[in-house]
Amino acid sequence: MLKIYNTLTQKKEEFKSIVPNKIGMYVCGMTVYDYCHMGHARTMVAFDVIVRYLRASGYEVNYVCNITDIDDKIIHRANENKESFEKLTARFIEALEEDMRALYVLPPSWQPRATAHIEEMQVIINALLEQDIAYLGGNGDVYYDVSTFPHYGALSHRHLDQLQSGIRVEVAEAKRNPLDFVLWKAAKPAEPAWASPWGQGRPGWHIECSAMSMKGLGEHFDIHGGGFDLIFPHHENEIAQSEAANHQTFANYWMHVGFLQINKEKMSKSLGNFFTIRDVLKQYSPEVLRYFILTSHYRSPLNYSEEALENAKTALTRLYIALRDSDCLEEKSEGVDSVWQKRFTEAMDDDFNTSEALAVLFDLAREMNRINVEDKEKASELGQQLKALANILGLLQQPPAVFLKEAILQQAGLDTTQVESLIQQRHEARAAKNWALADQIREELTRLGVVIEDNKAGGTRWR
RNA sequence: GGCUGGGUAGCAGAGUGGUUAUGCCGCGGCCUGCAAAGCCGCUUACGCCGGUUCGAUUCCGGCCCCAGCCUCCA
Numbered sequence: 001m002l003k004i005y006n007t008l009t010q011k012k013e014e015f016k017s018i019v020p021n022k023i024g025m026y027v028c029g030m031t032v033y034d035y036c037h038m039g040h041a042r043t044m045v046a047f048d049v050i051v052r053y054l055r056a057s058g059y060e061v062n063y064v065c066n067i068t069d070i071d072d073k074i075i076h077r078a079n080e081n082k083e084s085f086e087k088l089t090a091r092f093i094e095a096l097e098e099d100m101r102a103l104y105v106l107p108p109s110w111q112p113r114a115t116a117h118i119e120e121m122q123v124i125i126n127a128l129l130e131q132d133i134a135y136l137g138g139n140g141d142v143y144y145d146v147s148t149f150p151h152y153g154a155l156s157h158r159h160l161d162q163l164q165s166g167i168r169v170e171v172a173e174a175k176r177n178p179l180d181f182v183l184w185k186a187a188k189p190a191e192p193a194w195a196s197p198w199g200q201g202r203p204g205w206h207i208e209c210s211a212m213s214m215k216g217l218g219e220h221f222d223i224h225g226g227g228f229d230l231i232f233p234h235h236e237n238e239i240a241q242s243e244a245a246n247h248q249t250f251a252n253y254w255m256h257v258g259f260l261q262i263n264k265e266k267m268s269k270s271l272g273n274f275f276t277i278r279d280v281l282k283q284y285s286p287e288v289l290r291y292f293i294l295t296s297h298y299r300s301p302l303n304y305s306e307e308a309l310e311n312a313k314t315a316l317t318r319l320y321i322a323l324r325d326s327d328c329l330e331e332k333s334e335g336v337d338s339v340w341q342k343r344f345t346e347a348m349d350d351d352f353n354t355s356e357a358l359a360v361l362f363d364l365a366r367e368m369n370r371i372n373v374e375d376k377e378k379a380s381e382l383g384q385q386l387k388a389l390a391n392i393l394g395l396l397q398q399p400p401a402v403f404l405k406e407a408i409l410q411q412a413g414l415d416t417t418q419v420e421s422l423i424q425q426r427h428e429a430r431a432a433k434n435w436a437l438a439d440q441i442r443e444e445l446t447r448l449g450v451v452i453e454d455n456k457a458g459g460t461r462w463r
Numbered sequence: 464g465g466c467u468g469g470g471u472a473g474c475a476g477a478g479u480g481g482u483u484a485u486g487c488c489g490c491g492g493c494c495u496g497c498a499a500a501g502c503c504g505c506u507u508a509c510g511c512c513g514g515u516u517c518g519a520u521u522c523c524g525g526c527c528c529c530a531g532c533c534u535c536c537a
Contacts, residue, residue, distance in 0.1 A: 031536080039537055156467080158533070226537065259530085357483075454499075
């Protein structure tokens with residue numbers, strides 16, 4: 001039985017979908033004015049694994065993840081660069097997709113962009129205005145009147161009065177209440193703008209997610225997710241808008257991914273302490289990043305460090321080494337009822353406990369290594385199970401040789417033949433019992449980053 | 464100040480009212496010409512103070528500390 005922690009109720013709840021065997025899921029994606037950093041990677045990988053697991057559990061998942069391609073930061077950055085905002089966002093959308101592909105993040109079922117749904121947003125704003133839930137500020141902006149929504153603060157577990165006292169921003173005079181948020185922003189001269197009943201302008205941030213989730217998933221859907229920092233005010237505002245407009249519950253389960261930290265601080269653009277995905281990929285293979293992200297539970301903070309990535313690399317290597325001896329070439333996925341499968345499922349059913357699930361993979365790998373000598377066939381069978389389970393996490397899908405060797409060759413600027421020729425020389429030295437020479441060659445290989453493993457039969461392999 | 468999370472062995476990171484997490488590192492053994500890989504075994508835990516209990520790291524209360532949110536942020 002699948003349990004999901006719901007931010008709204010602050011409890012793990014048994015998951016029940018609105019329509020049997022189908023899930024509608026919305027995740028707030030990126031604002032595209034810069035390259036994605038590792039924090040973004042964490043969120044996207046986390047939800048990717050969640051979707052993969054839900055699908056593996058038999059659900060048909062309609063996964064919508066938006067792209068915010070118009071907002072203040074985009075306009076600002078485009079101005080800085082002296083380019084159009086369209087050009088800017090097109091470039092970073094491409095980069096985003098490249099990064100996601102690299103990390104084996106499966107594309108969402110639908111990836112809507114804000115600028116393509118201005119009309120849908122206006123429809124909602126209009127409905128809110130008609131009900132006097134929204135109002136026109138004197139400056140041409142349209143605001144949402146937070147005081148009209150009785151459940152405001154339910155998701156972030158705050159009350160309106162608490163929020164008021166905590167206000168530390170200058171209040172826009174056009175607002176009735178400092179907590180009111182903008183639905184439609186009047187355009188300043190030379191800003192990108194769309195026509196509307198309230199004049200030229202652009203949508204506020206929150207309204208886009210209401211409009212696009214409604215379009216893709218309907219007025220009421222199963223799961224809504226995002227990073228922890230979106231709980232307030234973004235998701236709170238989405239709920240207020242959507243429920244006021246549709247007169248019904250917006251999303252049933254609210255899921256939030258914890259922060260990636262660096263030196264115990266949140267990694268973020270505002271703090272300037274971030275690493276972009278592409279930077280990190282220069283040093284570590286995408287699968288290592290993915291593994292690193294999955295070592296901790298999605299709701300816990302995860303500390304980024306070089307050491308942690310090195311650790312991830314070694315750990316993944318262990319799994320691939322277990323796999324390299326078994327010819328687990330596809331097929332034979334009948335081991336469905338195995339104890340491994342059961343343990344894995346139990347772990348994932350418990351609010352997607354990936355660290356526990358990884359522990360199962362390691363136990364499985366050990367078992368493989370143990371029986372590999374005496375029962376190769378059985379070991380291969382286990383290998384298939386290992387691969388199949390790992391696939392749900394988006395891991396271990398490369399041929400072991402590729403994972404184990406490619407990075408080394410690239411880093412050393414070598415090709416296979418060069419390595420093999422050295423190994424052949426060492427082989428000859430060993431055959432002549434010239435250990436000194438053999439060791440000297442091995443040292444040279446070590447210097448290149450190549451690890452040598454001799455086996456009993458007299459063969460040698462490397463990684 | 465209010466509201467969320469969290470404090471587990473050298474590090475990372477799960478979990479549990481009494482019995483092995485897991486990975487990395489370290490130590491011993493097997494294997495090896497020596498290594499590496501693998502296997503077997505071992506060492507180092509549950510922030511502090513009370514309470515409940517036959518028994519608490521696990522439940523309850525208090526305290527201390529850390530992170531996050533209350534402004535844009537995944």
